[in-house]
Amino acid sequence: MTLLTNGQALPPTQWAHVFKTRGQTIELKQIPVGTPGPDEVLVQMEYSGVCHTDLHAWKGDFPPTPKPDLVGGHEGVGLVAAIGSQVHGLRIGDTVGIQWINRTCGVCEFCSTGNQPLCPKLQLSGYMVDGTFQQYCICKADNAVRIPPGISLEAAAPVLCAGITVYKALKESNVQPGQIIAIVGAGGGLGSLAVQYAKACGHKVLALSSGSAKGHMCLYDLGADYFVDYKSPNVAEEAKHVTGGGPHAAMIVSSVEEPFHRATQYIRPGGTIVAVGLPPGKISTDLFSMVTQKISIKGSYVGNRQETEEALAILIRAGFSVQYDVVDFAELPNIYDLMEKGQMQGRKVLKIGKTLSKSPEYLSTFSKDLHFRPRQNGIAGNVVSPELERAIERAGGDFRSDTVTVPTEPVMQAIINASSFEDDIYEGGDPAVNAFQDKIKAMTGKEAALFVLSGTQGNQICLRTHLHQPPHTILLDYRAHVQVWGTGGLPLFSQATVTGVEPKNGVHLTLDDIKDRIVEEGNFHFPPTRVVSLENTLSGSILPLKHAREISNYVRNVRVPPGRTRIAMHLDGARLLEATTAENVSVREYLDCFDSASICISKGCGAPMGSVIVGSREFIDRARWFRKMFGGATRQTGIMAAAASASLDYCLPLLPKVHALTRRVAEYLHRIGYEFLLPVETNMIVLNLKKTGIDGESLVRYCTKYGLRTFPSGRLAFHHQISEDGVSRLQRALLELITDVKRV
Known part of the structure; x- marks a missing residue:
């Protein structure tokens, strides 16, 4: 068995929520860390979602009777900590999820046809084998869900149950792209996910829920095409009317019985009704209509590992997310208490981790034997202060720029753990700064990198470094940040004139825009072009690699007098990482087109401050001299470099x-x-306010009414701390604004 990375042995014991007496006792106690078998992996749990199935499992509501002294939980995500001798395709440190299906035989007729949930030897996490409410959990390697990049661990956890449940039901419905599926209970947790999955898969959605607030949410927040209140006395007629004959399928995630009876009354002939919710009672239906209209009724259960990975990939691609709150590991009994009382709001995700955030001191409130650790403030080692938490919450509704983010917990931890405090000006510099610069060198493929205070400073240093003796001209997009928002730095620092070019396509520069505007040397009436400065992204729009390469190849072959260096290519890459991510090209490949670049870490990557410039070793040595001249040489910069690297x-x-x-x-x-x-290609939406008939002041006023921060320009910038609540408020504000404008 292979142990944890860094040569560290696994701890002998761990904290776990153990179900002692069904429905009466949950004890947070230390138990041994298990050893995975030959075909198993041991996962160090980071997060685990909690759903009503966990509550029912603890109470023993499902057959067969679960084993005693069980650890619950079935939607957890963590890192592979140890692997069995026969495991292939997984390595120590891989990110995986453990779902309801923990182990199957792998060879029966059901396993061999992708129907693992029906395996006769099925073992269920948190019900038949120990689950995810512990620091280390064992799972059969073949059933461990591979968590893809692009989703946080805490967001992935609920998908392992709720997400796969509705995605599997969607597949079971056999509804085709463009056809209509009814989601009954669309306003609830499962239902809201079902609507989003259906839309992401290309279906039209009839949302059935109750109340005008749920209707607004389904139509405007979730994107449903139609809405019918299922408490309406004419629900079947209304459903048929709005859909032009009824939906082709219906997914019922409701926990009440009546919608099951109603579904057969409005489903389109030949349609399928998929039962997901588990209300008490039985379905009664008109068998004559069911047979003659060829209506199918089927139950749907969770999916297998491959289907769960599909569900995660769809969620990342479509950009929707599960609504959840992260709470401390010790809060499980309180969560069950809220579920029992019907007071649960949203979905809860337990933060577990290798080291629990709170000391194991227990108090009892739920039952005499049900122990929990109460919430505390000011926990030793907690690097996220209440002030920072409030700042993060405010950032969730701040659409002014992606510079408004505040440090995350990993960034704050990196600052606290920074161990180098050398003077970055003296010979040798600061080790943390050097390490960060080396990291950027490896990413970009350039010979050298230099940490600077800001993107504005980085661009000005790069351009001044390229330019030697005036006269000279810099050719750039007339909207370029370095010219429009650089406070006149170009003529001041570099004594350069500017040739501003307007792209003919209205979006980004092409070779056709550039080649006729370059001023070659030889005519003393005009300052020659010495630098072509491009920008990616510009107001969120991408300068594609194809066009950057074409411009670069042309510029680098423009004739220059003997002894003169060729025209330099510079990139204002303030949001280069946004662009290369969206275009799916490597940073190294893109920067092959440029001699220098300035990459901002405080924008899309959310560092507290800083940019980094890259180029040849000779170029960076000269740039270091100008950084000192411009007042950008700093002393103990290690903590900021550590923050930038963590960001x-x-x-x-x-x-x-x-x-x-x-x-x-x-x-x-x-x-x-x-x-x-x-x-809209990356993280910005630029509204055409004039064409829409809206002025910038009204935009700011309506957004302020909903607690949002925007600029009057109409540019909406998204970042990693924008919250679903912030998005919902933005959509309500802009709906109200455009509705009022149309009334006038």
Whole structure:
């Protein structure tokens, strides 16, 4: 058996929630850490979702009678800590999930046809074998869900139950793209996920829930195509009317009995009704209509590992997410208490981790034997203060820029753990700064890198380094940040004139825009072009690699007098990582087109401050001299470099989700009547306020009413801390705004 990384042995014991007496006792206690068998993996749990199935399992509501002294939980995510001798395809440190299906035989007729939930030797996490409410959990390697990049661990946990449940039911419905599926109970937790999965798979959705608030949520937040209140006395007629004959399928996730009876009354002939919810009672239906209309009724259970991985991939691609709250590991008994009382709001995810955040001191409130650790403030080692938590919450509704993010827990921890405090100006520099610069060198493929205070400073240093003796001209997009927002730095620092070029396609520069605007040397009436400066992204729009390469190849072959260096290619790559992520190209490949680049870490990657410039070793040596001249040489910079490095590690995998969320909101805004100035390709939406008939002051006023922060320009910037609540408030504010404008 292979043990944890860094040569560390696994601890002998761990904390776990143990179900002693069914329905009466949960004890948080220390138990031995298990040893995985030859075909198993041991997973160090980081997060575990909690759902009503866990409550029913603890109470013993399902047959067969579960074993005593069981550890519950069946939707956990963590890191592989140890592997069995026969395990292939998984390594120590891989991110995996453990779901309801913990072990199957792998050879029966059901396993061999992808129907693992029907395996006669099926073992269920948290019900038949110890589950995810512990620090280390064992699972058969073949059933361990591979968690893809682009989703946080805490967000992935609920997908392992709720997400796969509705995605599997969607597959069981046999509904085809473009056809209509009814989601009964669409306003609830499972139902809201079902609507989003159905839309992501190309289906039209009839949402059935109760109340105007749920109707607004289904139509405007979730994107359903139709809504019917299922408490309406004419629900069947209304469902048929709005869908033009009834939905082709219905997924019932409701926990009450009546919707099951009603579904057969409005389903389209030949349609399928999929039962997911488990209300008490039985289904009674008109068998004559069921037979003559060829209506199918089927039950749906959880999916297998491959289907769960499909569900995760769809969620990342579509950009929707599960609504959840992260709570301390010790809160499990309190969560069950809320479930029992019907007071549960949203979905809860337990934060577990290798080291529990709170000391194991127990108090009893739920029952005389049900122990829990109460919430505490000011926990030793907790690096996220209440002030920082409030700042993160505010950032969830701040659409002014992606610079408004605040440090995350990993970033704060990196600052606290920074161990180097050398003077970065003296020879040798600071080890943490050097390590960060080496990391950027490896990412970009450039010979050298230099940490600077800001993107503005980085660009000015790069351009001044390229330019030697005036006269000279810099050619760039007329909207370029370095010119428009650089406070006049170019003429001041570099004594350069600027040739601003307007792209003919209205979005980004192409070779056709550039080649006729380059001023070659030889005519003393005009300062020659010495640098072509491009920007990626520009207001969220991408300068594609194809066009950057074409421009670079042309510029680098422009004739220059003997003894003169060729025209330099510089990139303002403030949001380069956003662009390369969206275009699915490597940073190294993109920067092959440029001699220098300035990459901002405080924008999409959310560092507290800083940018980094890259180029040849000779170029960076000269740039270091200008950094000192411009007042950018700092002393103990190690903590900021450590923060920048941690931000890069934390946020880069989140960019696909940010882009997908941006596209989702853009689709909604377009659907309600907004126009855009630029295509929505990364993390920005630029509203065409003039064409929509809206002024910037009204935009700010309506958003402020909903507690949001925006600029009057109409640019909406998304970032990794934008919350689902922030998005919902933004959509309500802009719906109200455009509705009021149309009334006038």
